[in-house]
Amino acid sequence: xxxxxxxxxxxxxxxxxxxxxxxxxxxxxxxxxxxxxxxxxxxxxxxxxxxxxxxxxxxxxxxxxxxxxxxxxxxxxxxxxxxxxxxxxxxxxxxxxxxxxxxxxxxxxxxxxxxxxxxxxxxxxxxxxxxxxxxxxxxxxxxxxxxxxxxxxxxxxxxxxxxxxxxxxxxxxxxxxxxxxxxxxxxxxxxxxxxxxxxxxxxxxxxxxxxxxxxxxxxxxxxxxxxxxxxxxxxxxxxxxxxxxxxxxxxxxxxxxxxxxxxxxxxxxxxxxxxxxxxxxxxxx
Numbered sequence: 001x002x003x004x005x006x007x008x009x010x011x012x013x014x015x016x017x018x019x020x021x022x023x024x025x026x027x028x029x030x031x032x033x034x035x036x037x038x039x040x041x042x043x044x045x046x047x048x049x050x051x052x053x054x055x056x057x058x059x060x061x062x063x064x065x066x067x068x069x070x071x072x073x074x075x076x077x078x079x080x081x082x083x084x085x086x087x088x089x090x091x092x093x094x095x096x097x098x099x100x101x102x103x104x105x106x107x108x109x110x111x112x113x114x115x116x117x118x119x120x121x122x123x124x125x126x127x128x129x130x131x132x133x134x135x136x137x138x139x140x141x142x143x144x145x146x147x148x149x150x151x152x153x154x155x156x157x158x159x160x161x162x163x164x165x166x167x168x169x170x171x172x173x174x175x176x177x178x179x180x181x182x183x184x185x186x187x188x189x190x191x192x193x194x195x196x197x198x199x200x201x202x203x204x205x206x207x208x209x210x211x212x213x214x215x216x217x218x219x220x221x222x223x224x225x226x227x228x229x230x231x232x233x234x235x236x237x238x239x240x241x242x243x244x245x246x247x248x249x250x251x252x253x254x255x256x257x258x259x260x261x262x263x264x265x266x267x268x269x270x271x272x273x274x275x276x277x278x279x280x281x282x283x284x285x
Contacts, residue, residue, distance in 0.1 A: 013082065020076040022069035031061045031078065040082045045069045138166040161187075194238065195229050195283040201244075201266065202275045213283075223266040223273030227281055232259045238285040244276040252279065 135141030135153030143151030
């Protein structure tokens with residue numbers, strides 16, 4: 001497996017003591033190993049243990065005393081209480097595509113041909129991105145180990161496509177058209193139902209049994225209704241399909257189409273306008 005940063009190391013604690021000679025003016029001394037906090041060392045000056053909360057601080061390989069220790073030969077000693085801290089901080093531009101690429105092991109990072117890691121590096125607080133090859137339907141650029149003909153590829157500018165088993169299953173283009181292969185024989189644009197409703201036109205108020213993108217039904221008169229949309233249509237050039245009644249003889253017509261609603265009329269054989277207990281409407285655009 002590839003590592004981002006330093007390669008894992010097995011650490012074991014080796015006791016060590018650093019000795020320093022004070023001169024009554026120097027406050028900072030260089031340690032033989034880096035430490036992350038004062039909890040990893042114990043400092044002693046003139047055989048007196050120093051309080052880590054206020055007598056000294058540490059930063060990397062430097063220990064700094066609040067007051068300069070008095071003069072003396074090896075009158076300052078620091079002993080270590082925990083293993084060395086391994087700092088994982090890869091430099092800018094040092095995480096290469098070779099470092100990231102791997103094809104073995106669970107959790108491996110696998111990138112397609114010629115990926116580019118964009119500045120700043122992964123993990124930074126600001127915006128980051130990974131650029132991959134466009135790929136193809138049989139070799140998508142974003143895939144998984146063991147199933148390389150299933151995944152995501154980019155067949156054209158501003159277009160995302162999905163393949164399954166080496167065949168294109170769906171794509172989304174720059175016009176936000178959803179395209180998929182579901183009985184068409186090839187990937188084609190799918191035209192969604194923008195609104196639908198099933199209602200009882202004989203009750204007052206009218207009862208909506210179930211609906212989508214329909215906020216209400218207006219009862220204009222006998223056999224005449226207005227279906228009001230929750231979200232308006234982009235224009236009035238949609239197709240309204242409708243049906244009424246549970247036996248023959250009913251006729252429902254959509255005759256006034258606006259972006260906000262569609263108006264319907266229901267007739268029954270020679271009886272003229274007629275309220276129906278079963279009315280179904282679907283809007284496609």
